[in-house]
Amino acid sequence: MTTATPQLFDAAFVRKLDRMSLLMKRAMAGDLQGERRSPRRGSSVEFSDYRHYTSGDDFRQIDWNMYARMERFFLKLFVAEEELTVHLLIDNTASMDWGEPNKLQYARRTAGALGYIALASLDRVTVTAFANEGGKQLPGVRGRRGAIPLFDFLQKLPAGRGGSFVESCRRYARTARNAGPLILCSDLMDTQWEEALRALTVRPFEITLIHTLAPQEIRPQLDGDFRLVDAEGGDPIEITADLESLRRYEQNLQQWRGEIESFCSGRGITYLFADTSSPVEEFVLSTLRRRGVLR
Amino acid sequence: MSLLAPLALLGAAIVGPLIIAMYLLKLRREQHTVSSTFLWQKMVRDVEANAPWQRLRRNWLLLLQLLILALLVLALARPFFRTAGIAGRNLIVIIDRSASMGATDVGQTRLAAAKSQAIALVDQLPDGGRATVIAAGGQMEVPAASTTDRRQLRDAINGIEVRFGGSDLSPALTLAAALTSREAESEVAIISDGNVTVPTDLQVPATVRYFPIGLQDANIAVSALNLQPSAAGQTLFAQATNYGNAESTRRMDIYLDGALFNAYNLTLGPGQADSKTIEIPAQVRVVEARLDESTGDALPLDDQAWAVSNAGDNTQVRIVGGGNRFLETALALSPANFQITTVPTSTSTFTETAAQVPMTILDGVVPVELPPGNLFFIAPPRSTEFFSVTGEVEFPALRPAAGEEPLLRGVSLSDVSVRRAVTVAPGSWARTVVEGDGGPVLLAGERDGRRVVVLTFDIHNSDLPLQIAFPLLISNIANYLVPGSGADAFQLIPGEVLEVQIDASITEVRITKPSGEIVAATLEAGKALFVDTGALGPYIVEQFQGNELVGRTRYAVNLFSADESKIQPRAELAVTQASGLQQAETSDQNRVGRQEIWRWLAAAALAVLVIEWLVYQRNGLAFLRDRLRRRAA
Numbered sequence: 038m039t040t041a042t043p044q045l046f047d048a049a050f051v052r053k054l055d056r057m058s059l060l061m062k063r064a065m066a067g068d069l070q071g072e073r074r075s076p077r078r079g080s081s082v083e084f085s086d087y088r089h090y091t092s093g094d095d096f097r098q099i100d101w102n103m104y105a106r107m108e109r110f111f112l113k114l115f116v117a118e119e120e121l122t123v124h125l126l127i128d129n130t131a132s133m134d135w136g137e138p139n140k141l142q143y144a145r146r147t148a149g150a151l152g153y154i155a156l157a158s159l160d161r162v163t164v165t166a167f168a169n170e171g172g173k174q175l176p177g178v179r180g181r182r183g184a185i186p187l188f189d190f191l192q193k194l195p196a197g198r199g200g201s202f203v204e205s206c207r208r209y210a211r212t213a214r215n216a217g218p219l220i221l222c223s224d225l226m227d228t229q230w231e232e233a234l235r236a237l238t239v240r241p242f243e244i245t246l247i248h249t250l251a252p253q254e255i256r257p258q259l260d261g262d263f264r265l266v267d268a269e270g271g272d273p274i275e276i277t278a279d280l281e282s283l284r285r286y287e288q289n290l291q292q293w294r295g296e297i298e299s300f301c302s303g304r305g306i307t308y309l310f311a312d313t314s315s316p317v318e319e320f321v322l323s324t325l326r327r328r329g330v331l332r
Numbered sequence: 333m334s335l336l337a338p339l340a341l342l343g344a345a346i347v348g349p350l351i352i353a354m355y356l357l358k359l360r361r362e363q364h365t366v367s368s369t370f371l372w373q374k375m376v377r378d379v380e381a382n383a384p385w386q387r388l389r390r391n392w393l394l395l396l397q398l399l400i401l402a403l404l405v406l407a408l409a410r411p412f413f414r415t416a417g418i419a420g421r422n423l424i425v426i427i428d429r430s431a432s433m434g435a436t437d438v439g440q441t442r443l444a445a446a447k448s449q450a451i452a453l454v455d456q457l458p459d460g461g462r463a464t465v466i467a468a469g470g471q472m473e474v475p476a477a478s479t480t481d482r483r484q485l486r487d488a489i490n491g492i493e494v495r496f497g498g499s500d501l502s503p504a505l506t507l508a509a510a511l512t513s514r515e516a517e518s519e520v521a522i523i524s525d526g527n528v529t530v531p532t533d534l535q536v537p538a539t540v541r542y543f544p545i546g547l548q549d550a551n552i553a554v555s556a557l558n559l560q561p562s563a564a565g566q567t568l569f570a571q572a573t574n575y576g577n578a579e580s581t582r583r584m585d586i587y588l589d590g591a592l593f594n595a596y597n598l599t600l601g602p603g604q605a606d607s608k609t610i611e612i613p614a615q616v617r618v619v620e621a622r623l624d625e626s627t628g629d630a631l632p633l634d635d636q637a638w639a640v641s642n643a644g645d646n647t648q649v650r651i652v653g654g655g656n657r658f659l660e661t662a663l664a665l666s667p668a669n670f671q672i673t674t675v676p677t678s679t680s681t682f683t684e685t686a687a688q689v690p691m692t693i694l695d696g697v698v699p700v701e702l703p704p705g706n707l708f709f710i711a712p713p714r715s716t717e718f719f720s721v722t723g724e725v726e727f728p729a730l731r732p733a734a735g736e737e738p739l740l741r742g743v744s745l746s747d748v749s750v751r752r753a754v755t756v757a758p759g760s761w762a763r764t765v766v767e768g769d770g771g772p773v774l775l776a777g778e779r780d781g782r783r784v785v786v787l788t789f790d791i792h793n794s795d796l797p798l799q800i801a802f803p804l805l806i807s808n809i810a811n812y813l814v815p816g817s818g819a820d821a822f823q824l825i826p827g828e829v830l831e832v833q834i835d836a837s838i839t840e841v842r843i844t845k846p847s848g849e850i851v852a853a854t855l856e857a858g859k860a861l862f863v864d865t866g867a868l869g870p871y872i873v874e875q876f877q878g879n880e881l882v883g884r885t886r887y888a889v890n891l892f893s894a895d896e897s898k899i900q901p902r903a904e905l906a907v908t909q910a911s912g913l914q915q916a917e918t919s920d921q922n923r924v925g926r927q928e929i930w931r932w933l934a935a936a937a938l939a940v941l942v943i944e945w946l947v948y949q950r951n952g953l954a955f956l957r958d959r960l961r962r963r964a965a
Contacts, residue, residue, distance in 0.1 A: 135367035226368035264361040
């Protein structure tokens with residue numbers, strides 16, 4: 038059981054991450070001044086709109102050229118540029134702390150990479166891990182300096198036990214201050230995964246689901262009679278693994294993935310499948326870019 | 333079905349629970365931690381959709397192993413069926429191979445059925461049991477004597493073939509009795525259709541079981557076929573007899589030298605015979621009578637018969653003497669068509685060979701050098717190497733010797749008066765045919781391959797030529813001295829030795845068998861011998877002097893045996909046994925054989941074992957199949 042590796046990434050990878058940034062499909066409001074277009078008006082160099090002056094407005098923003106032409110006061114409005122809050126949700130239930138390479142470690146590294154990219158573009162990053170014991174939150178870090186607490190948090194993130202996935206998602210959707218890009222790293226090994234995703238879509242998060250599975254789950258190498266014990270403490274299952282039943286398992290897996298994918302595409306969720314046997318670097322630098330999550 | 337070793341079933345009670353216990357132990361599965369049983373649950377739900385079959389499948393191996401156990405235990409218990417068979421450890425199988433066993437009324441020939449039965453009996457022998465196979469019919473043979481080797485027994489049984497030589501069980505039963513008296517637990521099995529001769533005075537010291545073979549009795553045979561010279565040419569006498577118990581109509585085809593001559597429809601009631609007398613040309617050599625094929629005839633062997641004619645190949649008879657009209661007339665009356673040459677008394681050298689002149693009549697003369705061939709001395713004036721003349725006797729009374737004498741067939745000599753006869757002291761070769769006062773009157777015998785007949789009185793010194801007996805006596809003597817000159821002489825029964833008189837100048841005798849094969853006969857002391865007359869049909873015997881053909885004779889081998897043609901199977905066979913039984917045990921009493929089936933059970937267990945292994949390896953097999961399919965695709 039790996040709780041943390043000494044270092045999540047090497048320096049070369051971090052340098053590559055510096056050149057990337059998160060892509061957003063639409064403008065989102067933030068708390069502080071930042072580099073992202075906000076739906077609000079604010080101070081920037083980019084013209085947005087005019088509006089009538091009402092008393093109390095900052096008269097410094099009156100467009101005098103308009104006044105000269107129209108003899109009425111108009112305010113010149115500019116696009117606000119604000120920070121984004123990037124929500125990193127890591128499923129650290131016991132089922133994630135499994136597989137070779139370990140799924141949780143994979144999620145840590147993916148989240149770390151994405152978090153670093155967000156920090157590098159002056160966005161706010163919050164990391165939330167939901168598991169019954171070990172449910173932790175990194176409240177929000179900003180700027181490149183925030184990378185240190187972010188990595189530290191991720192490295193020290195333990196694997197929890199079970200926990201209600203739906204409940205955690207619902208709670209998060211209720212408590213998050215600002216909607217923003219939300220990156221969920223999970224294996225979705227929960228009968229109520231649909232409920233959980235639906236709970237997140239209540240808020241206008243821009244959700245990216247990184248569906249993390251270990252190769253042992255994708256193609257189990259079992260032969261014989263087994264008693265399968267659930268890592269999260271569910272009822273054990275007795276199976277006779279032969280070629281036929283493994284084939285059926287893989288069919289089920291494909292069908293399940295298909296269900297998730299169609300559910301996600303119906304709700305504007307970006308679905309990304311991550312096989313932990315392929316390196317995180319490749320996943321971040323190529324798959325995420327290709328799928329338009331990063332630029 | 334019964335069991336020989338029922339205790340073996342206890343094995344199942346011990347091993348069965350062991351297998352089940354091991355299964356229960358094995359069912360404690362290996363633990364394997366997975367991230368979540370979420371996906372597996374789904375799969376298990378799928379699987380349980382057809383649960384009964386799956387549950388069975390999960391226990392396939394257990395079921396198969398229990399099945400193997402059951403089969404093996406059952407095999408160890410040695411179950412058997414009661415069958416018609418034998419119970420002893422020393423078995424003597426007597427297989428009847430007479431002609432009637434060639435009947436095809438049991439789907440195959442009776443002999444084939446008998447062989448199957450014999451093999452079944454041999455297979456029933458307990459381990460270490462011995463068997464002797466005796467082939468009865470014709471010359472008795474013992475192809476396998478007291479052996480435990482099943483293969484040898486089987487080969488011996490399969491090697492038996494039909495023989496045409498009567499069906500006398502006496503030598504076989506005598507041998508069987510001798511063999512069984514030496515060993516306890518012996519049994520004699522007679523496999524036959526029952527048309528056999530069984531000795532009445534023999535007591536077999538063992539159980540004799542009789543396995544009857546045969547179903548039908550319908551059989552029509554050509555029972556006689558004879559060719560006689562006649563004024564117009566030759567007269568053919570053909571007779572067909574119905575040996576069955578139902579009326580039947582058949583067609584009889586007559587072939588002359590291979591070409592169809594005539595056909596006759598014959599309707600014969602049970603046991604009835606019908607005959608045809610047909611005039612045929614003189615030059616015909618071989619006549620074949622053939623009954624058309626019929627499903628109602630179980631024995632095809634006797635549907636064909638042959639008759640041969642050697643007419644025209646006139647037998648030369650030389651008479652040395654002063655001329656004897658009575659003798660010449662009597663010889664001319666004989667059906668054998670003799671060519672008579674009269675030679676003056678003074679002749680002293682004879683150049684012709686025995687093949688050319690087989691018989692010489694020395695009428696009151698004894699030349700210095702005796703001619704070759706067979707001799708008929710009449711009133712010899714002096715002693716020869718065969719006998720010595722000791723004197724004369726007047727008015728001897730004639731007393732025929734006791735017993736059946738072929739020379740006196742149909743002849744009564746009691747009324748014959750003789751005025752004067754010589755007294756002769758015969759050598760040991762001779763037998764006295766007619767006894768007179770002071771010595772034998774008629775002598776016959778054989779020495780160094782030559783047949784000699786001596787009549788001690790001149791026929792002119794008696795009233796014999798005036799009696800009816802005279803031509804018959806001369807004919808009989810001629811038939812004896814020239815074998816084959818009579819009408820029956822060229823008919824042989826199968827297996828009979830073909831014997832031809834030859835003289836020293838003959839270098840080779842060739843025999844053409846019915847199949848067309850030409851073989852050389854054995855030459856031995858003035859005789860050519862040929863024993864392989866098992867096949868029915870015409871035989872041609874040719875005598876060679878160097879490369880020159882000097883004589884050709886035809887013989888016909890025919891079945892003509894009412895005993896063999898009566899193919900009605902007998903259900904019982906009277907064989908006296910030491911136990912007091914007068915009948916061989918049959919049918920129901922024979923249900924003492926044990927047909928063990930443990931071999932089949934063991935083989936089935938082996939097959940199930942293979943299946944069990946395949947089921948166990950089904951993953952690997954499916955994997956292989958997938959790979960092959962992928963490679964093929």
